Amino acid sequence: MKKRAFGKDLPGLIQQTWLLLKKDALVELRSKESIPLMIVFCIVSLVIFNFTFDLRTSNVTLLAPGILWVSFIFSGLLGLGRSFTRETERETLAGIRLAPVDPAAIYLSKMLACFFSVTILQLLLTFLMVVFFDVNLAKPFVAVALPLGSLGFAAIGTPFAAMTMNTRAREALLPVLLLPVLLPLVLAVVSSTALAMDNVEWNEISLWIHFLIGYDVLFLTISFLGFQIIVEE
Amino acid sequence: MKDLTINSTPQKQYRPGTSLVITAIASTVALSVGFYMALIYAPEEALQGGAQRIFYLHVPALWVGALAFLVVFISSLGYLFSRNTIWDIIARSSAEMGVIFLTLGIVAGAIWARPIWGIWYSFDPRGTTTLVLWLTYVSYIMLRSIVGSGPRTSRLSAFLGIVGFINVPLVFMATRWWRTLHPAPTIVTSDSESGMPQEMFLAFLVCLGAFTIFYAFLMIYRVQLEQIVERVQTARSTLGLF
Numbered sequence: 001m002k003k004r005a006f007g008k009d010l011p012g013l014i015q016q017t018w019l020l021l022k023k024d025a026l027v028e029l030r031s032k033e034s035i036p037l038m039i040v041f042c043i044v045s046l047v048i049f050n051f052t053f054d055l056r057t058s059n060v061t062l063l064a065p066g067i068l069w070v071s072f073i074f075s076g077l078l079g080l081g082r083s084f085t086r087e088t089e090r091e092t093l094a095g096i097r098l099a100p101v102d103p104a105a106i107y108l109s110k111m112l113a114c115f116f117s118v119t120i121l122q123l124l125l126t127f128l129m130v131v132f133f134d135v136n137l138a139k140p141f142v143a144v145a146l147p148l149g150s151l152g153f154a155a156i157g158t159p160f161a162a163m164t165m166n167t168r169a170r171e172a173l174l175p176v177l178l179l180p181v182l183l184p185l186v187l188a189v190v191s192s193t194a195l196a197m198d199n200v201e202w203n204e205i206s207l208w209i210h211f212l213i214g215y216d217v218l219f220l221t222i223s224f225l226g227f228q229i230i231v232e233e
Numbered sequence: 234m235k236d237l238t239i240n241s242t243p244q245k246q247y248r249p250g251t252s253l254v255i256t257a258i259a260s261t262v263a264l265s266v267g268f269y270m271a272l273i274y275a276p277e278e279a280l281q282g283g284a285q286r287i288f289y290l291h292v293p294a295l296w297v298g299a300l301a302f303l304v305v306f307i308s309s310l311g312y313l314f315s316r317n318t319i320w321d322i323i324a325r326s327s328a329e330m331g332v333i334f335l336t337l338g339i340v341a342g343a344i345w346a347r348p349i350w351g352i353w354y355s356f357d358p359r360g361t362t363t364l365v366l367w368l369t370y371v372s373y374i375m376l377r378s379i380v381g382s383g384p385r386t387s388r389l390s391a392f393l394g395i396v397g398f399i400n401v402p403l404v405f406m407a408t409r410w411w412r413t414l415h416p417a418p419t420i421v422t423s424d425s426e427s428g429m430p431q432e433m434f435l436a437f438l439v440c441l442g443a444f445t446i447f448y449a450f451l452m453i454y455r456v457q458l459e460q461i462v463e464r465v466q467t468a469r470s471t472l473g474l475f
Contacts, residue, residue: 156396163389167380177376180369181396184403187411207410215403222399226392229313 013108016101020109027086028117034082038121042075046125046132064135065193069186072125073153073179076118080157081174083110084165093165097231107158107227111220114161115154122146141196141205148212149189156181156219162230188212253457256450263443270436278433287345289437293444294338295363301331301448302366302398305373309394312387318463319456321387324394325377326455328370330448335367358408365404369397382466 028034049067053060060067087093096106126137126146160178164170192208271289278285304327312320342360343353354360373393380386429437 159392163376163392167376169379173376173379176372177393180365180372181400183365184400184407187407191411211407211410218399219396222396226395229388229392232388 013102013105016105017108017112020096020101020105021112024083024109024113028113031086034079034086035117035120037082038075038079038117039124041078042071042121042125043128045071045074046128050132060133061135064129064133065190065197067133068125068129068193069149069190072118072122072149073182073186075121075125076114076150076153076157077175077178079117079121080114080161081164081171083114083158084161085170088165093231097233103228103231104224106231107224110162111154111158111223114158115150118150118153119147122150135197137197139196139199141200141202141209142193144209145189145192145196145212148209148216149185152185152189152212152216152219153182155216155223156185159223159227159230162227185212185215188215250453250457253450253453256446256453260443260447260450263439263446267436267440267443270439275433275436276430281349284345284348287341289440291338291341291345292437293441294334294341296441297444297448298331298335298338298363298366300445301327301334302370302401304452305331305370305394306398309391309398312391313395316384318387319460321391322456322459322463323452324391325374326452326459328373328377328394329455330451332367332370332374334444334448335363335370339363339367356408358405361408362401362405366397366401369393369400373397 046067049063049071050060053063053067057063084093087096093106097103126142129135129137157178160174160181164174164177167173188208188211192205192212195205195208267289271286275286275289277283305324308320308324308327311317312324346355347353373390376393377386377390380389
């Protein structure tokens, strides 16, 4: 990588982000450890949900939005933790920082890498929901709510994963720190998915969609600005 | 504390200053008056009876809990902008106080809710927001204890202190809309605040003030203690004793 000034120039930022993103994609394609792990975990949790809720409700379909998002969040947390653990295990993050790369580019690349991998997870999860629970998720508003939820998760999850990367007990610490912050997002996506499945009008669901957009913009901004504080040496 | 201060540090700031003495006396007096007013002076509530008196503990404790987290938020911002460790000391001291007072408030609320509402806890907007606030700051303390001390911990916890505080109104909004859009069994709301007799309101105000002064006292005490700890650590590392 060419040596670049530690500046905030936009073309440089985009180029650095793109290179880091390519690096992450390449590492994932070669090691195949993060996304397969999330997918298998997700399938296992769906099977468990299918049995545990089956006993008390005759119609598991009613619980589908909750099952979808709980499986998604827990599987996503698994992948999120891996993304930075990999960097610290091989001490690559220090190398990237010395290159020198703008911390903003590290944030953007990690956030986008997380967003893409959870999107793959989510596409598969939606398919599995149809297979296992026989729900109809082919609704226009579901297609709006799902990416907004993934983006919010990636936006705020990335700095938290970076926070816990060098700590003891990081696997346990990440969900403990992140889940309270994710609660509004979870409520909004579960609500909007449920409403979308019920074929409601736009004016009924718009409140939640606007909330999700606001959440995403807010936490993208905070994380973008705050990431420098976290990776600072 | 006094002995340590005089022996190790001749500096003025480490003596139990007048602010500590004044707040100690003031909070002792205010809390005694507050409890007298809450238990004896205030009239018995017609419907709820004695259980209503928990209100004089419950609301002030939660108020101080919320105030403590406002202090964490402000001092986290202060730390990030100035990088002065005093802000970090204030933030971590206030987070501890906040967790203690919120725990007190939540437990008191649950004891009140059982006879009055018939349930221990209600996941209404206020209940949920309080619980999330509590969880956020318990995880804040956990982060600090796991990462250890040092500038990295201060930075990470400042970030968490800011994000956690910004998250609170979002939780409140989301839970409120959740209930309005998904009809759920409505909870009996207490009318005690609306038609409150003057004696009750006065007792409540005194308790609120007393808890706030008590928080101020604990904060001053805790911050001074942390400063001594920092000094001892610095002295040890300069002398090569670890």
